[in-house]
Amino acid sequence: MCGLCGIVGTAPHWTDGVPAPSPPDTPTRRRERQERVRGLNRVLRPFGLTASDWQGSAYIIATYTGRSEIVDNAAHLWQAAARLCGRACDPLDAGLLERLEKEAMRT
Amino acid sequence: MTAPGVAPSRLPLHLVSGFLGSGKTTLLRRLLDTPALADSAVLVNELGEIGLDHHLLRHLDGETVLLRSGCICCTVRDDLGQALKDLLDRRARGEVPPFQRIIVESTGLADPVPILSTVTSEPMLRHHLRLGCVVTTVDAVNGALHLERQPESGKQVAVADRLVITKTDLAGPAVTEALARRLRAINPGATPFHAMATDLDLGALLTDAVSPNALRAEALAWTSPAPRPGGLQSLPSHAAGLHSFCMVFGHAIDWVTLGIWLTMLLQAHGERVLRVKGLLDIAGSAHPVFINGVQHVMHQPLHLDGWPDGDRRSRLVFIVRDLPRDLIERSCRAFLGLVPEYAA
Numbered sequence: 515m516c517g518l519c520g521i522v523g524t525a526p527h528w529t530d531g532v533p534a535p536s537p538p539d540t541p542t543r544r545r546e547r548q549e550r551v552r553g554l555n556r557v558l559r560p561f562g563l564t565a566s567d568w569q570g571s572a573y574i575i576a577t578y579t580g581r582s583e584i585v586d587n588a589a590h591l592w593q594a595a596a597r598l599c600g601r602a603c604d605p606l607d608a609g610l611l612e613r614l615e616k617e618a619m620r621t
Numbered sequence: 622m623t624a625p626g627v628a629p630s631r632l633p634l635h636l637v638s639g640f641l642g643s644g645k646t647t648l649l650r651r652l653l654d655t656p657a658l659a660d661s662a663v664l665v666n667e668l669g670e671i672g673l674d675h676h677l678l679r680h681l682d683g684e685t686v687l688l689r690s691g692c693i694c695c696t697v698r699d700d701l702g703q704a705l706k707d708l709l710d711r712r713a714r715g716e717v718p719p720f721q722r723i724i725v726e727s728t729g730l731a732d733p734v735p736i737l738s739t740v741t742s743e744p745m746l747r748h749h750l751r752l753g754c755v756v757t758t759v760d761a762v763n764g765a766l767h768l769e770r771q772p773e774s775g776k777q778v779a780v781a782d783r784l785v786i787t788k789t790d791l792a793g794p795a796v797t798e799a800l801a802r803r804l805r806a807i808n809p810g811a812t813p814f815h816a817m818a819t820d821l822d823l824g825a826l827l828t829d830a831v832s833p834n835a836l837r838a839e840a841l842a843w844t845s846p847a848p849r850p851g852g853l854q855s856l857p858s859h860a861a862g863l864h865s866f867c868m869v870f871g872h873a874i875d876w877v878t879l880g881i882w883l884t885m886l887l888q889a890h891g892e893r894v895l896r897v898k899g900l901l902d903i904a905g906s907a908h909p910v911f912i913n914g915v916q917h918v919m920h921q922p923l924h925l926d927g928w929p930d931g932d933r934r935s936r937l938v939f940i941v942r943d944l945p946r947d948l949i950e951r952s953c954r955a956f957l958g959l960v961p962e963y964a965a
Contacts, residue, residue: 528919529880533905535924549877556959557881588880592888604889605882605952606944618958 527587539570554591560613561599565591633753634705634723634740635827638733640767640774643760644787644816649726657824659690662708662720664697666728685717693717701725702739702746709749722753722827732773733757733780737918752920756826757781758816761792764800768807772942775863778807779895779940780915783826787816807863808940810843810898837929840900840911843938862943863895868950870935873904875960882956883914886949891917896940900925902933909933 526538536542547567554565558575566574568584575594576582583594595603604610637652639645649665652658684696697704711717727733733755740746757777760767764786767774778784784804789797801813814821828835879901887894899912908924939949 528921529876529884532880532910532922533876533903546877550881553878553881553959557885557956588884592885602889603885605885605956606890606948611952611955614955614959618955618961621959621961 527589529588544570556617557614558595560610561595561601561603563595563599631749631751632720632722633827634725634750635753636725636727636733636736636755637758638727638731638755638777638781639758639785640760640764640771640777643758643764643767644785645726645758647787648756648758648785648816649724652724652823652827653688653690653692653694655823656690658722658724658827659692660718660721661724662693662695662712662717662722663724663726664695664701664704664708665726666697687717691718693720697725701736702743705739705746705750706743709746723750724827733777734916734918737915741918752918754782754827755780755915756783756785757811758785758787759800759804759813761786761789761797761800765796765803768803775807775942776895778804778811779863779942781808781811784808784811784813785816785826786813789815789817807865808896809865810839810938812842836911836923836925837927840909840925841929843898843900863940864946865896865938865940866946868937868939868953870902870937870957872935873902874935875957876901876903876906876910878957878960879953882953886952887914887917887919890944893942893944894939895942897937899935899937900929901935901937 531538531543531546533546534542547570551565551567551573554573558565562578564576564578566576568574572584572586573591574582574584575591575598577598581598583598585591585594592603637645637649639648646665649663652661653663686694688694693708695704695708705723708717708723712719725736727736737752737755740750740752757780759774759778764774768778786797786800786804792800797815804811804813814826883897887897894914894916896916897912897914899910901910901912903910906924908926909928911923911925913920913923937953939946941949
């Protein structure tokens, strides 16, 4: 537990720290978190949601109107996203794929 | 994640699964007789069923017995998680021998995934245990019928790391070989063993791949035969809507994006993604990464100390039920395409 903020430490998620194994809270892992937030924002935009890092230990998923949830890791992220946007976040949804493919062509 | 060649210190939990009457108990009895597995704790549904009388050294309590081999055998009453915690607690207090692995027998109609999920979701269990092998018994006489009519049977085969075909003496070689072909089509990475084979190495059934050589061999078994260049290899589809296929990527993969896609896919369709395994060339990683998942339960990714063969392309193998492979591949490539330098 963090002595300052009282946050209970969470177990690492299987996606954490794979490309360059290193302890949590190192520059490498912070950079990975930044990249994850950037990637999440690309995917969450079609759902009207945003992602941001919270204290290097969690993520905030929010709607454009300010409703938000804090999640520890990707294991809880998609359930929170579905609650906030009111529909399932399905990566096989044809509409989502069209948007992502168009965005990939623009970049 | 695990560094190359480093064996995890947590105890492996192996699962013996199989449809009703497929020979799970017989296999367990043989496993308990195997000297290489003498330091095991076995959790069974009913002690009486397994017939341990001639192996018995003494009763530790109403639900737990100590066998002459050194194995401990316990009954699971209701809650597997609590049974595992009690067992680990007694091991720590020295009340039972210091077993080196746990073997759990699942009931014939049980879905194996919640058992695996128990280990990965409970913080205390996750700290002491890691997922080992799923061994599934398939009856050579009735196995094909079960696969056609019982969705649970297909799932037990799909999530297996090892398949053991039983009752081959009653079925004959032609029927057994046809069943083995069918099992390979459902689960190409799990080589079928024959329970009646004189050279069956029972110890090897529960040896999970932690050494570099074993890991490379397992990765190769799952991603072979080598998929067509730049294409999608698909194995024949069959009953119960199960099919397996392999996606191949001719470039390094952005791990963060792949992780976002895979967690989203497993959240939305985990019930139908029975198995995912991959050998991946990850951008920024000096070592190939091996991933392994059963539905929404993902093992920690492992770093191999080298590629198992000359093919250095990333390969992702799926066993799915009623999910179109073209859509999964399109979705994966659309997500990876969001990072231009790693787009296909």
